[in-house]
Amino acid sequence: MSVGVRYDPTAVEAKWLRRWAEEGVGEVDLDRAERPFYNLLMFPYPSAEGLHVGNVFAFTGVDVFGRFMALNGYDVFEPIGFDAFGIHSENFALKMNVHPKRLIASNVAHFREQLHRMEGMFAWSHEVDSTQPEYYKFTQWIFIQMFKHGLAEKRMAPVNWCPSCLTVLANEQVIGGACERCGSQVTTRQLEQWFLKITRYADRLLDNLDHLDWSEVVKTAQRNWIGRSHGLEMAFPVVGREGLSVAFFTTRPDTVFGASFMVLAPEHPLVPEITAPERRPAVEAYVREAAARREAERLDPTRPKTGVDTGARALNLATGEAIPIWVADYVLAGYGTGAIMAVPAHDERDFAFARAHGLPVPLVVRPPEGLPDPLPAAYAGEGTMVDSGFLTGMDSAAAREAAIAWAEREGYGRRRVTYRLRDWLISRQRYWGPPIPMVHCPACGWQPVPESELPVLLPDVEDFRPAGSGQSPLAAVESFVHTTCPACGGPARRETDVSDNFLDSAWYFLRYPSTDFPDRAMDPERTRKWLPVDRYMGGKEHSVLHLMYTRFVCMALHDMGLLPFEEPFKVFRAHGMMIHNGAKMSKSRGNVINPDSLFDRYGADTTRTYLMFMGSYQEGGDFSDSGIQGVYRFLHRVWDLVQGAAEAGWREAPPPEAERLRHRTIARVTRDIQALHYNTAIAALMEYVNALGARRDRLALCEAETLCVLLWPFAPAIADELWERLGHADGLWRARWPQADPEQLRDEEVELPIQVNGRLRDRMRVSADLGEAEAVALAAARPRVREALGGREPTRVVYVPGRMLNLVAQPGGDGGRG
RNA sequence: GCGGGCGUGGCGGAACGGCAGACGCGUGGGACUUAGGAUCCCAUGAGCAGCGCUCGUGAGAGUUCGAGUCUCUCCGCCCGCACCA
Numbered sequence: 001m002s003v004g005v006r007y008d009p010t011a012v013e014a015k016w017l018r019r020w021a022e023e024g025v026g027e028v029d030l031d032r033a034e035r036p037f038y039n040l041l042m043f044p045y046p047s048a049e050g051l052h053v054g055n056v057f058a059f060t061g062v063d064v065f066g067r068f069m070a071l072n073g074y075d076v077f078e079p080i081g082f083d084a085f086g087i088h089s090e091n092f093a094l095k096m097n098v099h100p101k102r103l104i105a106s107n108v109a110h111f112r113e114q115l116h117r118m119e120g121m122f123a124w125s126h127e128v129d130s131t132q133p134e135y136y137k138f139t140q141w142i143f144i145q146m147f148k149h150g151l152a153e154k155r156m157a158p159v160n161w162c163p164s165c166l167t168v169l170a171n172e173q174v175i176g177g178a179c180e181r182c183g184s185q186v187t188t189r190q191l192e193q194w195f196l197k198i199t200r201y202a203d204r205l206l207d208n209l210d211h212l213d214w215s216e217v218v219k220t221a222q223r224n225w226i227g228r229s230h231g232l233e234m235a236f237p238v239v240g241r242e243g244l245s246v247a248f249f250t251t252r253p254d255t256v257f258g259a260s261f262m263v264l265a266p267e268h269p270l271v272p273e274i275t276a277p278e279r280r281p282a283v284e285a286y287v288r289e290a291a292a293r294r295e296a297e298r299l300d301p302t303r304p305k306t307g308v309d310t311g312a313r314a315l316n317l318a319t320g321e322a323i324p325i326w327v328a329d330y331v332l333a334g335y336g337t338g339a340i341m342a343v344p345a346h347d348e349r350d351f352a353f354a355r356a357h358g359l360p361v362p363l364v365v366r367p368p369e370g371l372p373d374p375l376p377a378a379y380a381g382e383g384t385m386v387d388s389g390f391l392t393g394m395d396s397a398a399a400r401e402a403a404i405a406w407a408e409r410e411g412y413g414r415r416r417v418t419y420r421l422r423d424w425l426i427s428r429q430r431y432w433g434p435p436i437p438m439v440h441c442p443a444c445g446w447q448p449v450p451e452s453e454l455p456v457l458l459p460d461v462e463d464f465r466p467a468g469s470g471q472s473p474l475a476a477v478e479s480f481v482h483t484t485c486p487a488c489g490g491p492a493r494r495e496t497d498v499s500d501n502f503l504d505s506a507w508y509f510l511r512y513p514s515t516d517f518p519d520r521a522m523d524p525e526r527t528r529k530w531l532p533v534d535r536y537m538g539g540k541e542h543s544v545l546h547l548m549y550t551r552f553v554c555m556a557l558h559d560m561g562l563l564p565f566e567e568p569f570k571v572f573r574a575h576g577m578m579i580h581n582g583a584k585m586s587k588s589r590g591n592v593i594n595p596d597s598l599f600d601r602y603g604a605d606t607t608r609t610y611l612m613f614m615g616s617y618q619e620g621g622d623f624s625d626s627g628i629q630g631v632y633r634f635l636h637r638v639w640d641l642v643q644g645a646a647e648a649g650w651r652e653a654p655p656p657e658a659e660r661l662r663h664r665t666i667a668r669v670t671r672d673i674q675a676l677h678y679n680t681a682i683a684a685l686m687e688y689v690n691a692l693g694a695r696r697d698r699l700a701l702c703e704a705e706t707l708c709v710l711l712w713p714f715a716p717a718i719a720d721e722l723w724e725r726l727g728h729a730d731g732l733w734r735a736r737w738p739q740a741d742p743e744q745l746r747d748e749e750v751e752l753p754i755q756v757n758g759r760l761r762d763r764m765r766v767s768a769d770l771g772e773a774e775a776v777a778l779a780a781a782r783p784r785v786r787e788a789l790g791g792r793e794p795t796r797v798v799y800v801p802g803r804m805l806n807l808v809a810q811p812g813g814d815g816g817r818g
Numbered sequence: 819g820c821g822g823g824c825g826u827g828g829c830g831g832a833a834c835g836g837c838a839g840a841c842g843c844g845u846g847g848g849a850c851u852u853a854g855g856a857u858c859c860c861a862u863g864a865g866c867a868g869c870g871c872u873c874g875u876g877a878g879a880g881u882u883c884g885a886g887u888c889u890c891u892c893c894g895c896c897c898g899c900a901c902c903a
Contacts, residue, residue, distance in 0.1 A: 683842075
């Protein structure tokens with residue numbers, strides 16, 4: 001393809017995509033690199049619709065940074081791969097009625113082409129595809145390590161079930177009671193499932209956050225999700241039932257004297273045991289209703305608080321009173337012990353429940369300003385304890401400690417920390433994932449598949465439809481199911497569930513540097529050299545899914561001695577969301593932008609530059625169809641400017657002000673890229689081009705060169721083409737980022753604003769380091785300043801050299817009120 | 819409800835506590851053109867006939883010589899989490 005005199009993005013980009021591929025731009029010698037910089041973008045999920053423009057936005061932001069670091073002398077490793085297993089891909093295959101294996105292969109091919117076209121500086125030779133046996137054999141290997149270290153366990157538990165995807169889901173994949181993938185309302189089922197014990201790491205996952213250089217939004221989301229709370233676990237005996245007691249957890253042990261009833265979750269195992277015979281029909285009916293109720297409805301805090309009395313009573317060990325035990329679905333089976341002591345006066349939910357069912361509301365905490373009687377709402381704040389036996393008169397905070405000490409001393413309970421975080425439910429009753437590499441033997445129990453036999457290949461089955469029976473389609477493949485026990489050699493059955501897609505993506509970046517080692521997941525040498533990841537940028541929608549699972553997997557592998565670090569990402573930055581015409585892009589709104597059409601119409605250089613220009617990378621921005629034209633014009637101007645100047649001939653050196661501007665531009669673009677303020681970096685380049693345009697026939701070569709280098713991270717093809725036309729045989733990938741000379745950044749003369757009493761009245765051109773006395777004298781002599789002063793003498797002078805001068809004068813007697 | 823973020827021209831968005839509105843879009847005017855939805859130049863927050871003044875960063879108060887920026891109260895929008903005891 002030939003490249004002419006007019007700017008033709010298609011020709012320029014085709015030429016340079018080829019050249020970069022030939023020259024191996026983006027490929028790094030991982031063993032010899034001297035200044036490794038691991039620049040990671042999120043594992044692309046190759047959907048059938050192709051690359052989303054939101055992906056182009058996200059990935060370009062990563063790539064701009066990578067190119068910037070490359071020119072700053074780093075060996076930048078920016079690998080790429082495909083997260084192609086999982087429900088999303090499989091659901092699409094079901095819809096299209098095409099086998100996922102075939103469908104995904106064509107999706108990946110399409111994605112690869114688009115990623116190429118967006119000019120990412122990717123290390124293609126280290127590509128990873130999570131659906132390939134060479135990759136998932138190690139996903140299975142990681143599962144086995146988890147099992148061997150007691151971090152994987154199959155157990156019966158109430159789990160989230162998606163009636164549309166016909167599989168169980170992890171807590172993190174249920175958003176407001178709906179399936180994260182398909183949006184269906186999730187129900188609860190009692191099933192035996194594989195769990196990874198992430199809760200064992202809750203404290204470390206939480207505490208490490210304090211020292212991580214991550215976007216604050218993500219850290220906050222993780223803290224909330226882990227939800228650590230401190231309190232007391234205690235049990236109240238069931239009245240008249242020797243040896244039977246109801247354990248509960250509370251963060252407010254100070255209010256124990258105010259506990260006027262107890263509530264059990266409908267699923268609580270003691271419910272059938274303690275229910276009084278005459279209450280049995282009502283309780284059983286309520287439990288049945290609660291089980292049938294959809295999760296979203298159950299979790300709606302605005303719904304009236306329903307519940308029934310079991311007829312049983314518990315002894316409040318503080319007051320010595322027998323209090324009723326109710327069953328209500330506002331108490332969650334999965335949190336704490338699934339039972340609570342209800343303190344209606346000081347807990348909003350208990351208050352609402354007590355009101356609805358006519359239960360007493362004894363008050364035990366009084367704030368200094370007192371409380372109205374009757375109480376209009378629960379008072380959950382601090383105060384002085386009243387009517388609380390040995391706690392009476394204490395401050396509530398101190399009473400909390402005293403109550404715990406009392407419970408521990410009397411043997412009623414103990415201090416306890418509780419988490420909102422649940423263990424990671426990893427089984428999926430689906431086809432499109434790595435089979436969980438476990439075998440069940442009637443004699444030996446669960447046994448891992450020997451590592452030498454990995455991978456456990458996903459069998460080719462024609463009917464990959466989920467059965468809905470609570471079993472994966474693999475359960476129907478006799479030849480897969482029947483095997484022998486690795487321990488005793490007897491007949492055994494394979495696990496037929498596959499693992500959660502988030503396990504695939506929890507370690508992909510560990511694999512990238514080691515893709516050339518088929519026999520080990522992570523080569524120790526490579527891992528030590530390249531990991532942890534220097535910088536990771538991606539969407540905040542993965543705050544508690546991917547990013548939390550990944551941290552857990554790394555911590556676990558670290559503890560097993562398999563990784564030399566426990567936190568995978570030194571720096572994480574969340575980017576914002578792309579908006580189009582004021583709304584989130586969605587098919588139903590019809591405002592989705594297809595990146596191919598942008599590439600075709602404007603080229604990748606313009607698309608990249610515009611996406612980075614339209615708003616702040618970390619906040620997101622609004623895509624405007626006319627706005628992109630501005631950037632297109634800008635690149636045209638750059639092209640014409642450099643071409644025109646080349647034809648006119650180069651001057652020796654830029655005049656002094658032009659040289660100062662050049663250095664100021666270098667400084668601004670450098671600083672802005674480092675801070676991810678790509679939009680203002682591009683604005684600085686535009687200003688520079690505007691300024692150079694004013695002297696287009698008298699440019700110096702170094703001005704055009706600086707422009708090309710600074711532009712390269714955003715618009716690499718046009719920058720490389722112009723660079724070549726300036727006479728460089730080597731491409732810009734071998735160039736160095738220019739350094740701003742601090743001497744050139746200092747202004748000699750400035751336009752100094754003059755304020756009188758804080759209001760702008762005049763400005764004057766002065767030397768930047770003008771002394772205060774001279775500045776005041778010069779200013780005071782100016783007619784407009786004299787007028788504003790109205791004959792008064794300044795009583796105070798605020799002078800910031802080079803920035804502004806403020807003369808403060810008291811309002812004189814002449815101007816005052818009579 | 820809790821947590822986080824944000825409110826700036828017609829629009830997207832800039833502004834170490836120091837000239838509000840950089841840069842871009844749009845709009846108006848002009849130039850060059852057979853022509854322009856191309857390119858270039860000029861203008862563009864509002865008000866006032868007065869080219870300077872007044873008002874202007876969601877509303878109100880406060881701190882300061884000086885506040886879009888810091889503090890408090892309120893209103894509105896967005897994003898998380900949401901009956902977590």
